[in-house]
Amino acid sequence: MFELFENELNSLDDILDQVKNDSLGFLEKIHEKPTSIADQSVALPGLNAVGIGALASLDYFKQHYEKLMVASGGPRYWGFVTGGATPAAIAGDWLTAVYDQNTQSVQGEGDVSAILEQQTIRLLCELLHLPEDFQGGFVTGATMSNFTGLAVARQWAGEQSGRDISREGVGGQMVVMAATPHSSVVKSLSMLGIGSSNVIRIAALEGREAMDLADFERQLKACAGRPVIVNCSAGTVNTVDFDDIKAIVALKKRYNFWLHIDAAFGGFAACSPSYRHLLEGWEQADSITIDCHKWMNVPYDSAVSLVRKSHSRLQISTFQNSNAPYLGDPLDNFSYLNFLPENSRRFRALPAWFSLTAYGRNGFEWIVQNGIERAQEFGDYIETSEHFELLAPVRLNVVCFRLKSGVERMPEFLKKMNRRGKIFMTPTLLSGHSAMRAAFVNYRTGNQDILVAIREMEEALQGL
Numbered sequence: 323m324f325e326l327f328e329n330e331l332n333s334l335d336d337i338l339d340q341v342k343n344d345s346l347g348f349l350e351k352i353h354e355k356p357t358s359i360a361d362q363s364v365a366l367p368g369l370n371a372v373g374i375g376a377l378a379s380l381d382y383f384k385q386h387y388e389k390l391m392v393a394s395g396g397p398r399y400w401g402f403v404t405g406g407a408t409p410a411a412i413a414g415d416w417l418t419a420v421y422d423q424n425t426q427s428v429q430g431e432g433d434v435s436a437i438l439e440q441q442t443i444r445l446l447c448e449l450l451h452l453p454e455d456f457q458g459g460f461v462t463g464a465t466m467s468n469f470t471g472l473a474v475a476r477q478w479a480g481e482q483s484g485r486d487i488s489r490e491g492v493g494g495q496m497v498v499m500a501a502t503p504h505s506s507v508v509k510s511l512s513m514l515g516i517g518s519s520n521v522i523r524i525a526a527l528e529g530r531e532a533m534d535l536a537d538f539e540r541q542l543k544a545c546a547g548r549p550v551i552v553n554c555s556a557g558t559v560n561t562v563d564f565d566d567i568k569a570i571v572a573l574k575k576r577y578n579f580w581l582h583i584d585a586a587f588g589g590f591a592a593c594s595p596s597y598r599h600l601l602e603g604w605e606q607a608d609s610i611t612i613d614c615h616k617w618m619n620v621p622y623d624s625a626v627s628l629v630r631k632s633h634s635r636l637q638i639s640t641f642q643n644s645n646a647p648y649l650g651d652p653l654d655n656f657s658y659l660n661f662l663p664e665n666s667r668r669f670r671a672l673p674a675w676f677s678l679t680a681y682g683r684n685g686f687e688w689i690v691q692n693g694i695e696r697a698q699e700f701g702d703y704i705e706t707s708e709h710f711e712l713l714a715p716v717r718l719n720v721v722c723f724r725l726k727s728g729v730e731r732m733p734e735f736l737k738k739m740n741r742r743g744k745i746f747m748t749p750t751l752l753s754g755h756s757a758m759r760a761a762f763v764n765y766r767t768g769n770q771d772i773l774v775a776i777r778e779m780e781e782a783l784q785g786l
């Protein structure tokens with residue numbers, strides 16, 4: 323063996339000890355670490371001929387880059403929908419690299435990782451009160467999960483018109499409908515060859531982001547029996563508005579459509595007895611997207627794609643790795659290779675398995691309740707503040723708001739506030755108007771963090 327690798331393996335104990343110490347150094351201080359760093363000037367040297375080894379690389383990284391790592395997993399990073407990482411999830415993620423399984427097949431010889439992935443999906447569905455009607459698999463994020471669900475939907479729509487799209491290509495136009503689709507849904511349509519502009523926008527209810535069902539039904543009628551793919555939001559990223567899933571499902575009896583539910587983070591409302599009703603009927607969906615790196619607090623990147631088992635044949639037609647005959651009949655030999663976009667896959671289920679096993683139903687109910695309470699506290703502040711105004715009621719765990727006056731100063735305000743490095747929020751557009759949002763999904767976020775945020779916001783307002 324090359325001497326360097328021999329030395330590395332001999333000092334594995336020291337290397338992993340150092341990783342552990344560095345990890346502790348970061349995680350124990352995460353609440354004090356900056357949430358953004360303005361000066362990102364770093365040394366970016368070229369490739370060495372002679373490598374410096376893992377321990378020296380750890381030192382180099384610590385010296386040059388570690389201080390530039392932002393506390394996105396900390397308690398006051400409220401931009402996008404950014405979850406943290408619980409200890410069990412970190413353990414699982416670390417071990418994913420250690421075991422380094424290439425998770426594919428559940429049959430025959432080989433490793434058990436695909437069986438444990440299916441078990442993880444089963445536990446997650448149990449947590450979210452979903453029946454065992456779905457074939458699930460791990461993908462990198464809700465974007466890939468939306469892509470996966472919509473890809474099978476596309477195959478379904480083709481079949482309804484007697485075409486095998488996986489072989490023939492998209493050709494004729496697909497009909498896709500949505501009221502307030504996440505940007506990743508639109509991106510998926512572009513990746514799928516359906517075209518990002520080919521979405522029939524269903525009107526939203528007055529002052530809401532949720533679908534106007536009367537308009538939806540009108541559009542369905544206008545399609546005169548053509549297969550339709552419906553993307554349903556549960557909930558939207560700005561105001562966490564939920565389409566009325568139960569009513570949409572009821573329309574399935576009269577109209578021919580595929581129901582895809584994007585429940586990237588809103589799906590975790592199912593953990594809360596008081597909010598579970600928002601998802602009523604979702605077990606009737608054809609496909610569902612759930613992110614694990616948001617409200618589940620599993621580190622990036624992790625999401626689940628659920629597609630109804632009765633559509634497995636369609637899912638295989640879509641993703642079959644058909645030029646690999648050694649795999650056998652994909653209906654007999656379940657392999658993720660034929661069900662999901664990626665072929666080689668890491669054992670991405672492991673951090674989620676560790677989390678579900680470590681914290682159980684009560685742990686996740688607490689995390690969800692915590693996010694809801696923090697959002698309410700922050701929403702209460704915004705509502706009573708003389709400087710800010712709420713743009714939507716706090717429906718779940720996101721607060722969408724803006725400056726009460728001088729809306730044009732909002733980018734400057736956000737920049738100023740974020741640059742202080744104690745709190746991080748992201749800008750957005752709500753019905754075409756500038757807004758800001760704070761998303762509460764990190765299990766570390768406590769009431770004291772709301773107080774820090776309020777102080778930071780008021781200081782950022784000074785001299786604006």
Ligand SMILES: *Cc1c(COP(=O)(O)O)cnc(C)c1O
Binds near residue numbers: 462463557585586
């Ligand atoms: C975050 C999000 C996505 C995209 O998810 P990624 O994990 O970033 O790929 C899709 N839909 C909704 C509703 C989201 O909140």
